Amino acid sequence: MTWSRRSISSPSHADARLAGVLSAAAGLAAAILVLIVLFLLRESWPVLEKVEWLRYLTDAAWHPSEGLFGLAPMLGATLASSAGALLLAGSLGVASALFCRFYAPSSIARQYRRLLALLAGIPSVVFGFWGLTELVPLIARWQPPGTSLLAAILILTLMILPTVALTADAALAAVPEGYLQGAAALGLSRSGTILGVALPAAKGGIVSGLLLAAGRALGEIMAVLMVAGNVVQTPHGLFDPVRTLTANIALEMAYATGEHRAALFVSGLVLTGLVMLLAGLALRQGGTRSHV
Amino acid sequence: MTQAFDRHILFLPQTNGDAYTLGPLQSGPPCCVPEPLIRVKDLSVHYGDHPALEHVTLDIYKGCITALIGPSGCGKTSFLCALNRLTDLISGCRVEGGIRIGIQDVLDPRLDVPALRREVGMIFQKPNPFSLSIRRNIEMPLKEHGMRKRAELDETVERVLIDVGLWAEVKDRLDRSALALSGGQQQRLCIARALALEPAVLLMDEPCSALDPLSSGVVEDLIGRLRGRYTVVIVTHNLAQARRIANYAAFFWLHERVGTLIEFGQCRQIFEAPAHGLTAAYVNGAKG
Amino acid sequence: MSEAASLAVSRDRTLDRLMGLAVYASALLVAGTFLWLLGDLLWHGAGRLSWSFLVSVPTNAGRAGGIGPILVSTLLILGVAVAAAVPLGLATAVLLAEFLERRSLFGRFVGLSLDVLAGVPSIVFGLFGNAFFCIFLGLGFSILSGGLTLACMALPILIRTAEASLRAVPDDWRLGCAALGLSRAAALRHVLLPAASSGLMAGLMLGIGRAMAETAALIFTSGYVDRMPSSLLDSGRALSLHIYDLSMNVAGGDANAYASALVLIGLLILINGTSLWLAERWLNQRILTL
Numbered sequence: 026m027t028w029s030r031r032s033i034s035s036p037s038h039a040d041a042r043l044a045g046v047l048s049a050a051a052g053l054a055a056a057i058l059v060l061i062v063l064f065l066l067r068e069s070w071p072v073l074e075k076v077e078w079l080r081y082l083t084d085a086a087w088h089p090s091e092g093l094f095g096l097a098p099m100l101g102a103t104l105a106s107s108a109g110a111l112l113l114a115g116s117l118g119v120a121s122a123l124f125c126r127f128y129a130p131s132s133i134a135r136q137y138r139r140l141l142a143l144l145a146g147i148p149s150v151v152f153g154f155w156g157l158t159e160l161v162p163l164i165a166r167w168q169p170p171g172t173s174l175l176a177a178i179l180i181l182t183l184m185i186l187p188t189v190a191l192t193a194d195a196a197l198a199a200v201p202e203g204y205l206q207g208a209a210a211l212g213l214s215r216s217g218t219i220l221g222v223a224l225p226a227a228k229g230g231i232v233s234g235l236l237l238a239a240g241r242a243l244g245e246i247m248a249v250l251m252v253a254g255n256v257v258q259t260p261h262g263l264f265d266p267v268r269t270l271t272a273n274i275a276l277e278m279a280y281a282t283g284e285h286r287a288a289l290f291v292s293g294l295v296l297t298g299l300v301m302l303l304a305g306l307a308l309r310q311g312g313t314r315s316h317v
Numbered sequence: 318m319t320q321a322f323d324r325h326i327l328f329l330p331q332t333n334g335d336a337y338t339l340g341p342l343q344s345g346p347p348c349c350v351p352e353p354l355i356r357v358k359d360l361s362v363h364y365g366d367h368p369a370l371e372h373v374t375l376d377i378y379k380g381c382i383t384a385l386i387g388p389s390g391c392g393k394t395s396f397l398c399a400l401n402r403l404t405d406l407i408s409g410c411r412v413e414g415g416i417r418i419g420i421q422d423v424l425d426p427r428l429d430v431p432a433l434r435r436e437v438g439m440i441f442q443k444p445n446p447f448s449l450s451i452r453r454n455i456e457m458p459l460k461e462h463g464m465r466k467r468a469e470l471d472e473t474v475e476r477v478l479i480d481v482g483l484w485a486e487v488k489d490r491l492d493r494s495a496l497a498l499s500g501g502q503q504q505r506l507c508i509a510r511a512l513a514l515e516p517a518v519l520l521m522d523e524p525c526s527a528l529d530p531l532s533s534g535v536v537e538d539l540i541g542r543l544r545g546r547y548t549v550v551i552v553t554h555n556l557a558q559a560r561r562i563a564n565y566a567a568f569f570w571l572h573e574r575v576g577t578l579i580e581f582g583q584c585r586q587i588f589e590a591p592a593h594g595l596t597a598a599y600v601n602g603a604k605g
Numbered sequence: 606m607s608e609a610a611s612l613a614v615s616r617d618r619t620l621d622r623l624m625g626l627a628v629y630a631s632a633l634l635v636a637g638t639f640l641w642l643l644g645d646l647l648w649h650g651a652g653r654l655s656w657s658f659l660v661s662v663p664t665n666a667g668r669a670g671g672i673g674p675i676l677v678s679t680l681l682i683l684g685v686a687v688a689a690a691v692p693l694g695l696a697t698a699v700l701l702a703e704f705l706e707r708r709s710l711f712g713r714f715v716g717l718s719l720d721v722l723a724g725v726p727s728i729v730f731g732l733f734g735n736a737f738f739c740i741f742l743g744l745g746f747s748i749l750s751g752g753l754t755l756a757c758m759a760l761p762i763l764i765r766t767a768e769a770s771l772r773a774v775p776d777d778w779r780l781g782c783a784a785l786g787l788s789r790a791a792a793l794r795h796v797l798l799p800a801a802s803s804g805l806m807a808g809l810m811l812g813i814g815r816a817m818a819e820t821a822a823l824i825f826t827s828g829y830v831d832r833m834p835s836s837l838l839d840s841g842r843a844l845s846l847h848i849y850d851l852s853m854n855v856a857g858g859d860a861n862a863y864a865s866a867l868v869l870i871g872l873l874i875l876i877n878g879t880s881l882w883l884a885e886r887w888l889n890q891r892i893l894t895l
Binding site: 037040042043047048050051052053054055056058059060061064065067068116117119120121123124127128131137140141144146147148149150151152153154157159183186188190214215216217219220242243244245247250251257271273274275278290293296297300301303304308315 | 617618620621623625626627628629631632634635636638639640641642645646692693694695699700701704706711714715718719720721722723724725726727728729730731732735736737741759764788789790791805814816817818819820821825826845846849852853859862863865869870873874877885
Binding site: 435448480 | 707780784785788791795892
């Protein structure tokens with residue numbers, strides 16, 4: 026039951042004043058998003074009105090101080106690292122969830138879940154730091170210089186894996202017991218049950234978890250900043266050092282002025298748009314249930 | 318500009334001289350002045366488009382216990398909620414018609430509703446003591462309504478707990494959580510909490526139905542003892558209970574999925590010589 | 606068994622075995638990597654941890670000495686973030702849960718705005734914080750700017766959990782309060798907010814945890830200075846930033862970086878553990894009142 030609007034107007038002065046104060050606070054909270062968009066637009070305006078959209082993709086290089094705004098290599102790096110991480114984390118994450126639900130005895134499953142929850146809380150800077158001190162030298166031994174797209178993909182995988190695994194785990198837990206019992210009654214093997222019944226039923230939740238993880242991967246900055254190598258180039262191989270959009274903003278903001286700074290804000294806008302698109306898709310997915 | 322609620326119209330002289338007890342249990346026929354306190358005229362309650370109750374006209378008599386009987390879903394609870402404007406809190410609920418308590422128009426939009434609800438208390442089906450100590454459950458509403466002196470508060474707490482028969486059971490643990498009490502004790506605490514505000518009317522929505530038979534009997538006893546000092550309107554499914562404690566009975570029924578009042582009169586008359594065929598069938602267990 | 610059926614059975618068995626292998630291998634790989642990470646941090650960092658490390662000043666650009674002023678800065682930034690986010694967040698949550706109908710336009714606008722805010726990447730908060738707090742409001746690189754930026758980031762999760770905690774309080778009490786003629790303000794103060802308190806605290810802990818792990822938003826708002834801050838308008842370095850600086854900009858800073866990382870993780874475990882414990886208490890309280 027909610028307090029209907031009529032009772033807000035009933036003469037209890039304390040309540041009327043309270044409602045007023047609360048509304049002001051809520052308005053302020055809601056205004057933050059508006060402020061963010063406003064300021065992003067304001068700061069990026071000098072470049073936004075000068076440079077047409079296509080140039081961001083077709084310009085030869087990224088030298089904003091010289092009037093070149095080619096975001097393509099960094100966009101490519103962002104997409105490549107996120108896609109690679111999503112692939113790896115998706116498969117390993119779903120496999121982990123299957124492990125917890127169908128293969129492991131419950132005590133081990135509980136510890137495993139706790140480990141995943143612990144790792145979900147580790148800050149990105151620590152992941153980046155560990156990547157820099159352990160992963161990068163390992164990769165360097167195989168193929169110098171070590172800081173590369175591969176390192177970025179691996180670190181991102183580690184970071185989004187807990188999200189994917191835990192949401193997949195929750196989605197599998199929501200599969201009605203009846204489905205699984207029915208499958209057993211039909212004599213389906215464990216793999217058959219999983220592939221034919223459990224995964225399709227949990228599909229919605231798993232996909233929404235993947236979308237959330239993708240959003241996180243795209244927006245990730247510290248870890249990739251530390252291990253990806255920071256050379257602005259389109260990656261041609263796994264071992265090329267690259268720079269993502271996010272890392273670019275972080276690195277150049279410190280000294281960028283004028284148009285350069287505005288261009289960075291533009292790339293911030295692009296990033297926000299991408300992430301919000303994914304979040305929107307995830308919300309929509311989360312609302313649908315899959316029928317087997 | 319709010320209309321203050323005039324208490325004096327509602328103030329009832331105590332029939333017993335003793336301030337601390339409600340007097341012995343009195344059974345059956347009217348013992349009180351048959352003077353209408355609440356006049357309901359052509360009351361209708363709508364939830365959105367759907368009417369729950371239509372065209373109900375009846376009088377609630379001062380100092381008497383009026384039972385609202387009838388099957389589930391015929392608007393008895395809606396009727397009750399309209400009397401203390403609890404319907405304001407239900408989104409989409411619309412109340413039409415007239416309700417007068419004394420000279421006050423309850424449905425007047427300028428009415429000071431918190432003052433109304435102090436005069437017209439309500440007990441719910443499921444006991445809902447707050448997650449506070451027993452003492453604070455009673456004291457908190459008193460403090461909010463302006464009572465400040467410690468001596469006064471203590472005296473009121475003791476008085477109402479004695480009135481509901483809980484004092485002996487809880488006097489040593491007034492500062493323990495109210496949620497640790499049994500169901501029957503919790504319901505009696507809720508009644509005590511309502512009595513502490515010295516209302517003129519008590520609305521009770523099936524107060525015993527969530528309790529075990531023993532607790533139910535204790536609470537029923539208590540309700541009977543409220544007669545004369547308070548005006549009680551009680552919704553009940555238990556016909557035997559209505560027969561035992563009520564002075565007046567109002568029989569509701571569903572007519573084309575809308576609740577309506579079929580018959581109203583003195584309890585004895587409704588049960589022994591009902592005027593309407595439907596009433597006769599219901600009280601004799603043949604229908605509903 | 607017919608030929609086709611026995612083929613099917615043996616194919617099933619192979620698939621079963623393969624799948625089992627894949628799943629176990631994945632789980633081992635994942636667990637192994639994470640344990641490697643944690644073990645590595647402990648191995649390299651535990652040696653440096655000591656009380657003096659926690660209180661002394663960083664020397665030699667952080668290669669030696671401790672993290673005293675940095676812990677102070679971190680706590681100050683968190684303090685500012687909490688002081689700004691909690692009143693605003695609680696007020697919004699109370700409005701959404703107690704005063705507005707679900708269908709109300711204002712309520713849906715606020716809800717949508719907060720949902721979108723939750724998805725904004727942290728670097729964008731850093732940009733916004735820089736443009737708005739540091740430059741537009743003239744606060745410069747300071748603990749205040751950093752804290753306020755973090756408050757914006759923590760707000761959506763705070764409001765979401767606070768709203769859920771309030772909605773979970775049974776309606777019986779709201780009706781009971783109304784029937785006693787109590788104002789909604791009184792109901793909130795005496796009954797509803799105390800009942801929701803564990804859930805509210807759990808949400809607060811979650812918000813703090815998120816804020817503590819933040820680095821990108823702080824780079825452009827609270828600055829890099831590793832001295833002890835003398836006021837909120839002073840620049841201060843947060844713990845996460847310190848780890849970043851030591852590993853990227855200071856050669857030989859790894860040893861202290863490991864130790865700092867351990868401190869950060871330790872604090873986060875403490876916070877998350879408290880929030881979990883509080884959430885469980887809140888859950889149990891609900892069961893008691895049913």
